[in-house]
Amino acid sequence: MACEFDRQVYELTKRNIAGLDKTIDLQQGDYQSFLAKCCLPPNHGLIFFIAPPWGTALNDVAGLDLRCTIPPISDVTGFIKTTYPTWRMLLAIQVYEKLAPASLHEVQALLDWWDLRMYDLNDVGTNHGILMGAIGWKP
Numbered sequence: 001m002a003c004e005f006d007r008q009v010y011e012l013t014k015r016n017i018a019g020l021d022k023t024i025d026l027q028q029g030d031y032q033s034f035l036a037k038c039c040l041p042p043n044h045g046l047i048f049f050i051a052p053p054w055g056t057a058l059n060d061v062a063g064l065d066l067r068c069t070i071p072p073i074s075d076v077t078g079f080i081k082t083t084y085p086t087w088r089m090l091l092a093i094q095v096y097e098k099l100a101p102a103s104l105h106e107v108q109a110l111l112d113w114w115d116l117r118m119y120d121l122n123d124v125g126t127n128h129g130i131l132m133g134a135i136g137w138k139p
Helices: 002-018 031-037 073-083 101-108
Strands: 046-050 089-096 113-118 128-135
Antiparallel strands (some): 089 128
16 A cells, blocks of 8 residues: 555655756655765765655654654655755754644754744644754754
């Protein structure tokens, strides 16, 4: 089921990108395999958008537990930090208005700078947001 969902997301994203009339190289695969084989010049900054499936990580009472996404946000962030230890990076992590505090602190501890923003588009308590973070520099 997960593979079928991944394929559907990839195809939908590919169609959306085609409508942008921009050159964007969309790759399908898991982040660890892809990042491990990427050879990037060390003087480039990197930007990552991190939004893995929430699955059971979102709970009505406790909120979103970033340790329970699939894969966990801290695992993704830690892998990126380890894979590119000398690069400057900007990370945009999709979050939910109600967050499990311990999971948020765990991710923030991996970042050199961070800013949490929520967007008031839905009913109070059900809004989405972005945890912007930097590694290797402070804006």
